[in-house]
Amino acid sequence: MMSATEKIIFILILIAGTQVTRFAPLVSPNIIQSVPPQAQRRLSLVIAIFLVGYCYRDVASTPEYLLRLGAGVMVILLELLFSRTLLSIFGATLCYMLAVRVMG
Amino acid sequence: MSLATRSLLRASLPVAAGYLSLGFTFGLMFSELGGTTLEAFVISVLCFAGAAQFLALTSYSAGFNPWTLLLSLVILNFRHIFYTLNLWPAIKELRSRFYLVAALTDENFASWNLHRKMLSKAQYPVMFGLNHFYWIAGCTLGSLVPSQLLAGLKGIDFALTALFLVLLLGQLRTLSGAKS
Numbered sequence: 001m002m003s004a005t006e007k008i009i010f011i012l013i014l015i016a017g018t019q020v021t022r023f024a025p026l027v028s029p030n031i032i033q034s035v036p037p038q039a040q041r042r043l044s045l046v047i048a049i050f051l052v053g054y055c056y057r058d059v060a061s062t063p064e065y066l067l068r069l070g071a072g073v074m075v076i077l078l079e080l081l082f083s084r085t086l087l088s089i090f091g092a093t094l095c096y097m098l099a100v101r102v103m104g
Numbered sequence: 105m106s107l108a109t110r111s112l113l114r115a116s117l118p119v120a121a122g123y124l125s126l127g128f129t130f131g132l133m134f135s136e137l138g139g140t141t142l143e144a145f146v147i148s149v150l151c152f153a154g155a156a157q158f159l160a161l162t163s164y165s166a167g168f169n170p171w172t173l174l175l176s177l178v179i180l181n182f183r184h185i186f187y188t189l190n191l192w193p194a195i196k197e198l199r200s201r202f203y204l205v206a207a208l209t210d211e212n213f214a215s216w217n218l219h220r221k222m223l224s225k226a227q228y229p230v231m232f233g234l235n236h237f238y239w240i241a242g243c244t245l246g247s248l249v250p251s252q253l254l255a256g257l258k259g260i261d262f263a264l265t266a267l268f269l270v271l272l273l274g275q276l277r278t279l280s281g282a283k284s
Contacts, residue, residue: 010160014157018151018153022185045276048268051268051272052265054159054162071265072265085270088266093266
């Protein structure tokens with residue numbers, strides 16, 4: 001259980017970690033504008049790969065890892081077939097929840 | 105209701121569907137971890153960042169490392185820098201400019217990009233505020249769901265992985281589109 005102080009620190013970090021990136025260009029616009037657009041796009045891709053890797057970091061240690069991998073494949077297939085973000089996210093999540101319940 | 109307001113409301117419907125459902129999922133997961141409705145409300149008002157809020161859930165436990173959380177958030181939100189660079193020239197004379205920057209999510213940036221030709225500059229804060237309201241409503245309502253109902257929601261945390269996978273596919277599409 002988190003203490004009240006920990007909760008306050010958690011919320012402050014969450015706000016700071018988000019807003020600092022939104023306001024950073026107003027503080028030092030020249031440095032950031034010097035990054036070429038192609039590099040900006042590649043950086044965004046690296047960040048997205050990092051996030052997916054973060055979610056699957058302990059996948060092999062959980063009993064449902066095969067289901068998580070399968071649900072991940074389902075997200076990709078749904079997105080490639082229909083390009084509907086909500087359908088991809090909630091369709092695969094719903095199937096994963098059902099599978100966890102049936103298998104567990 | 106004026107025609108402009110009606111068209112603004114209509115234009116915000118896709119974001120409403122996304123923010124209400126994703127926000128609700130965040131609220132559910134947050135309350136499952138022991139978060140209160142007040143906390144969910146404050147976070148959704150002052151942070152207002154879908155992926156970052158979901159990522160932060162993985163640290164919401166006693167003894168969390170604040171530096172790891174801060175670093176993860178900055179890495180995740182790095183793309184916002186480029187959004188601000190694009191948006192700022194169009195809003196720097198508006199009184200609401202700091203609110204617009206503070207509320208610059210992926211969806212708000214995409215909506216602004218899509219509708220900026222049909223909107224007057226005075227309508228930018230209305231559009232951003234409307235989307236912000238959907239997010240706050242989703243997060244707050246989700247956190248109000250009684251914990252007894254959450255037992256049947258095992259596996260809902262996969263929504264976070266799914267969100268990031270969709271984000272990755274979007275980035276791959278952008279990159280391949282830029283090359284061709």
